[in-house]
Amino acid sequence: MNALEVVDVKKTYKDKVAGRPVEALKGVSFSIKPGGIFGLLGPNGAGKTTLIASITTLEEPSSGDIRVFGDSVLSHPLKTKMKVGVVHQEVINTGFFSVSEILDFQSGYYGIYKNKERCDYLMQKLSLYEHRHKKVKQLSGGMKRRLMIAKALVHSPKLLLLDEPTAGVDVGLRESLWKFVYELKNEGVSILLTTHYLEEAEQMCEQVAIINKGELLYNGTPKNMIADYSQKKMILTMKNGNVHQFTESQKLGISDVLAKHHVDINQIQDIKIEEGRLEDAFSKMVAL
Amino acid sequence: MIIFFTLVRREIKRFLKVVIQTVISPVISSFLYLLVFGVSLGSSVQLKSGIPYLSFLIPGLMVMGLINNAFQNSSSSVVTSKFSGDLEDIRVAPIPHSYIVWAMGLGGIIRGSLVAMVTGLVGMAFHYMQLSEFLWIKHPALLLYFFITGGLMFAFLGIFVAVLANTFDQLSAFSSFILLPLTYLGGVFISIESLHPAWQFVSKLNPLFYLINGFRYSMLGESDIGIGSSILVTLTGVAVTFAMASFSLKKGSFSRW
Ligand SMILES: Nc1ncnc2c1ncn2[C@@H]1O[C@H](COP(=O)(O)OP(=O)(O)OP(=O)(O)O)[C@@H](O)[C@H]1O
Ligand SMILES: [Mg+2]
Numbered sequence: 405m406n407a408l409e410v411v412d413v414k415k416t417y418k419d420k421v422a423g424r425p426v427e428a429l430k431g432v433s434f435s436i437k438p439g440g441i442f443g444l445l446g447p448n449g450a451g452k453t454t455l456i457a458s459i460t461t462l463e464e465p466s467s468g469d470i471r472v473f474g475d476s477v478l479s480h481p482l483k484t485k486m487k488v489g490v491v492h493q494e495v496i497n498t499g500f501f502s503v504s505e506i507l508d509f510q511s512g513y514y515g516i517y518k519n520k521e522r523c524d525y526l527m528q529k530l531s532l533y534e535h536r537h538k539k540v541k542q543l544s545g546g547m548k549r550r551l552m553i554a555k556a557l558v559h560s561p562k563l564l565l566l567d568e569p570t571a572g573v574d575v576g577l578r579e580s581l582w583k584f585v586y587e588l589k590n591e592g593v594s595i596l597l598t599t600h601y602l603e604e605a606e607q608m609c610e611q612v613a614i615i616n617k618g619e620l621l622y623n624g625t626p627k628n629m630i631a632d633y634s635q636k637k638m639i640l641t642m643k644n645g646n647v648h649q650f651t652e653s654q655k656l657g658i659s660d661v662l663a664k665h666h667v668d669i670n671q672i673q674d675i676k677i678e679e680g681r682l683e684d685a686f687s688k689m690v691a692l
Numbered sequence: 693m694i695i696f697f698t699l700v701r702r703e704i705k706r707f708l709k710v711v712i713q714t715v716i717s718p719v720i721s722s723f724l725y726l727l728v729f730g731v732s733l734g735s736s737v738q739l740k741s742g743i744p745y746l747s748f749l750i751p752g753l754m755v756m757g758l759i760n761n762a763f764q765n766s767s768s769s770v771v772t773s774k775f776s777g778d779l780e781d782i783r784v785a786p787i788p789h790s791y792i793v794w795a796m797g798l799g800g801i802i803r804g805s806l807v808a809m810v811t812g813l814v815g816m817a818f819h820y821m822q823l824s825e826f827l828w829i830k831h832p833a834l835l836l837y838f839f840i841t842g843g844l845m846f847a848f849l850g851i852f853v854a855v856l857a858n859t860f861d862q863l864s865a866f867s868s869f870i871l872l873p874l875t876y877l878g879g880v881f882i883s884i885e886s887l888h889p890a891w892q893f894v895s896k897l898n899p900l901f902y903l904i905n906g907f908r909y910s911m912l913g914e915s916d917i918g919i920g921s922s923i924l925v926t927l928t929g930v931a932v933t934f935a936m937a938s939f940s941l942k943k944g945s946f947s948r949w
Contacts, residue, residue: 460784485786496777500709512698513785555781 405474407563407594408436408459413468415454415618428454430618431468436611438473438562441585441595443609443626445602447690451618452598453493456565460490472563486514489561493568493598495548496555497540503527503551504536507558514559526554529584531577545572553581557588564588566597570604582608606682616690626682631655633688634680640667641674654680696791699782703799706772707765715806718761722753722811726818729881740885741914746822750815751907752880757807758839759846759900762800763871766850767863769796774854789941793851793934800847805839827911834919835910841926842903848933855937855944874900884916899929 415429428451436442444452457463459470461481470477472484498506504523511519527533530550540548549572556564566585570578582604589595599605605612606626614622614629622629631654638661640648652661658677662669707714726749734745773779782792819827829835857863878900884892895901896917905915906922915922 462780462783482786482788485784488784490784492777492780494777496780498776498778498781499772500706505705509698509702510781510785512694512701513782513787515694515786517694 405438406435406471407438407473408442408596409469409471410434410455410459411469411471413455413458413465413470415451415458415463416466428618429458429465432615432618432620433468434613434620434623436563436594436596438594439589439592440610441589441597441608443605443612444596444598444615445605445612445686446598446615449617450615452615453567455615456490456492456567456596456598459565460488461485486559487562488565489556489559489563490565491549491552491556491567491569493571495545495552497548499539499541502537502539503532503543506540506551507554510555511558516559519558522558522560523554526557530554531580546574546577549573550577550581562593564593564595566595568598568600570599570601578604602681602683602686612682614686614689621689629685629689630680630682633685634682635684636680637678639676639678640672641676642671643673644671695785695787696795699787699791699795700798703765703769703795704802706769707799707803714761714765714803715810718757718807719810719814722757722807723814725749725753726811726815730815730818731822739883741883743912743914744823746815746819747827747912748883748908749881750812750819750827751911752904753815754808754812755842755878755900755904755907756875756880757811758804758842759875759903760804760871761807762804762843762846763850763867765800765803766796766847767854768850769799770851770854771857771860771863789938792941793848793937796851796937797844797847797934800850801840801843804843804846808839829911830913831910835907837923838903838906838910838926841930842907845899845903845926845929845933848930848937851937852933852940855940874898877901878904879916880904899925902926903929 411433413429413432414427417426417428419425432451432455444455446452454463458465459472459477461477464478472487475483477484501509504527507523507526508519511517511523524533527536530553532547532550532554535543535547540551543551549569553566553569570581573581585595585597585608597608609626611624612622612626612629613620622633634654635651636654638650638652638658640650642648648665648667650661650665652664656664658675726746730746730749734749737745739745739748770779816827819825853866854863857866877895878898879895884895884901887895902917902922902925905917906919906926909915909919909922
């Protein structure tokens with residue numbers, strides 16, 4: 405059974421922007437196998453947050469269906485919500501309560517009464533324990549984001565949705581955050597994340613989907629995406645001092661490229677190859 | 693059940709954190725009303741029923757405290773959530789809408805009743821000092837009924853208005869253009885028997901009139917209208933406002949301000 409199935413989801417916002425309704429999602433379909441990290445990538449305004457909001461039922465899709473471990477979020481929301489944890493892109497700023505009170509309430513929302521052990525564990529893990537008596541407004545931006553992550557995990561969800569979890573988090577913390585995400589993955593949590601740091605996505609995700617303007621452009625492994633959409637650069641320094649530069653499909657091997665450009669192998673002094681990157685593939689795809 | 697009590701706990705904790713604003717300040721304004729209207733002006737007011745004006749005023753002020761604070765509690769809970777976004781947490785969690793409505797209803801009753809009861813106690817003290825006579829509650833069970841229905845009705849209304857409001861101004865417009873006139877015209881300070889028949893008719897269209905008179909009957913044993921219609925109208929009011937609150941949660945916008 406898939407952890408998440410998104411089936412032809414369309415979403416049109418009724419509030420008009422510039423005189424017409426916004427089609428934020430134009431029929432997106434993909435699925436996520438359990439226990440992996442899935443990257444949902446796309447430029448600003450692509451529809452990522454809208455899709456996440458549809459999974460958590462904050463927004464209702466105009467058509468299509470979304471299933472979490474086999475249950476539709478539209479017809480069985482109480483069942484699917486129990487299995488989902490979400491870290492919103494925008495920080496939730498609960499003014500009245502302290503960090504530990506917030507986690508306590510959050511546990512209660514999922515029907516868990518005494519959840520101190522889990523909450524303490526999460527606060528330790530996310531370096532929030534010494535700040536547990538502070539109110540949200542007394543936290544720094546990065547701490548707030550970590551609090552949001554702790555909140556999403558109080559009920560040990562099987563599917564975790566992370567909408568730009570590393571925005572505004574410093575380098576050191578980003579690393580420990582990703583380590584934590586890996587740990588969760590190893591515990592069997594399925595993770596969907598969005599990020600604008602494509603390098604992170606390339607390292608972290610087994611699968612990526614690219615959306616742009618509400619349409620799914622690609623769904624597969626980062627490796628295949630690089631192979632399909634990016635190019636490698638080959639810089640040849642010849643024995644006579646000439647330098648040749650070829651930019652070719654990632655799929656061609658070195659000898660293919662040399663043959664294509666009729667280069668005499670014996671005349672080569674040095675070869676330098678720059679492999680394609682997810683970022684290049686992404687830029688190329690989104691610009692199309 | 694745990695989910696429901698968590699929501700109620702959150703409502704109560706929230707208003708206790710700002711207890712000065714939520715409980716003390718309404719009690720102070722009731723105190724001033726009692727002093728100015730009940731004691732100073734009241735001695736020169738003669739009601740047809742023969743009831744001292746101070747006795748007449750106390751149930752009215754209690755209703756005012758109850759409904760204003762029940763309304764405030766749920767509406768400000770929704771509105772602050774709209775600012776902070778923490779309604780999203782609740783909407784994302786596996787919580788049926790009815791829990792949210794009932795929890796806010798209960799939070800509203802508790803805060804409203806707290807204010808109303810303190811107002812009532814202060815009023816009784818005034819009453820004893822002024823008229824050397826203790827103000828006994830004639831029908832305590834009925835009074836409890838009106839506490840519950842009145843509190844629920846306005847807490848539910850608060851949810852409805854706050855969820856559907858798109859700006860803070862719309863919310864305060866509702867308070868000052870609809871809620872406040874209804875309260876004053878419902879007979880907090882006056883008996884409709886002193887009004888022109890046309891105004892009497894208009895008053896009877898105001899659901900608050902029935903709540904205020906229900907309170908008055910429960911405490912004094914007398915009111916402008918039969919107790920049966922008070923019970924019926926308030927009960928209908930609870931049902932209607934519950935439906936409105938549920939509707940707003942289902943259809944309303946939770947986007948942040
Ligand atoms: N409540 C709303 N009402 C109207 N339009 C909206 C609403 N929310 C989002 N949109 C529009 O829907 C589109 C998709 O927005 P969305 O927030 O899903 O993008 P995103 O991929 O998350 O972008 P980002 O990377 O900037 O977070 C945008 O054009 C946006 O303007
Ligand atoms: Mg977004």
